[in-house]
Amino acid sequence: MADLNELKKNAGILAANKIESGMTVGLGTGSTAAYMVARLGERVQNEGLKITAVSTSWSTTIQCRQLGIPLMDLGDAEHLDIAIDGADEIDPQKNLIKGRGAAHLLEKIVASMADTYIIIADNGKKVKQLGEKFAxxxxxxxxxxxxxxxxxxxxxxxxxxxxxxxxxxxxxxxxxxxxxxxxxxxxxxxxxxxxxxxxxxxxxxxHGLFIGMTDKAILAAENGLEEF
CATH class of the missing domain: 3.30.70.260 (ACT domain)
Structure with a gap:
């Protein structure tokens, strides 16, 4: 049985591998998103991936600077090709609760600008109804x-x-x-x-309700990755 952190890392890698040169990318916040940003940094350094990213928090900004991922200010962005982020809860309709890291306002702005919004998380974030676990x-x-x-x-x-x-x-x-x-x-x-x-x-x-915004979810479970 794989370690859950290893599976979260794999979810982050899978999401990062969907990014193509020339894209503008929104980068989320949280433990699973950090694995995604790390993989993106590897691709920038080793594959010559050419992207421009927007960050949703200071923690992600610092990680991007350390990895050499080119950043632009959120205020200069009008459109993003893709945004990838984590979630605290996700229901069967891919509605979310986000914001335990207090970055939900900037995260929602970034999500609203993206053609494709991908959520990466562990499957412990799945709920039947939003609000079951978190405020x-x-x-x-x-x-x-x-x-x-x-x-x-x-x-x-x-x-x-x-x-x-x-x-x-x-x-x-x-x-x-x-x-x-x-x-x-x-x-x-x-x-x-x-x-x-x-x-x-x-x-x-x-507020931390993200309704009808998610295009794809990639969840790490004990037996592998689930996409829906």
Whole structure:
């Protein structure tokens, strides 16, 4: 039986091998995405792969710089050929919850620009309904934290501002300088409706529901890779 981390690495390699010279590429954040970026760096260095990438987080940006992957600023990008990222939950319709790494707003912007959006993860991220395991992450304008929290609570969620890891005082701040909160709904029976309702809240800059955006999922399981 293969090691799950080895299979996650294989999923990342498979996704990275789909990238062709001349492409503009969105690069996601997380442990499985890091394997993909590592493979992409190998291809740039050893195969002469010519790409231009956009990063969704500082951690991915630093990895790209170390590997010599050419980057452009997100603000300069209008279109991407492909974007590859991880997920925290994925349902049978390939809808997602993302944002445990607090990069979901930038990740959604990148996903929206891509002709093809590929998710790579381990199969422990599969759920029957979104919200079974994780809350929906929120990125909130700091001055709107009270108003946004109240409106999201009216939709049926327990809302908590995300705090830093032990050793760091205060709340988690996104790479864009906003507050991160988590909205625990439990299993979400109508993710499309909730997506619509959250999108209507002023001051809620982004949330972790990715509805109807995924073209392909590559999942690492104990017995190999699953694509759907």
């Amino acid at each position: 929906v992450p929120l990125e909130i304008l700091p001055g709107a934290i009270g108003a946004v929290s109240a409106k999201v609570k009216k939709l049926g969620a327990l809302v908590t501002v995300r705090l830093g890891a032990p050793g760091k005082d205060g709340p988690v701040i996104s790479d864009s300088g906003n507050l991160i909160a988590d909205a625990k709904f439990g299993p979400i029976t109508d993710p499309e409706k909730l997506d619509f309702e959250l999108n209507r809240i002023p001051g809620l800059l982004g």
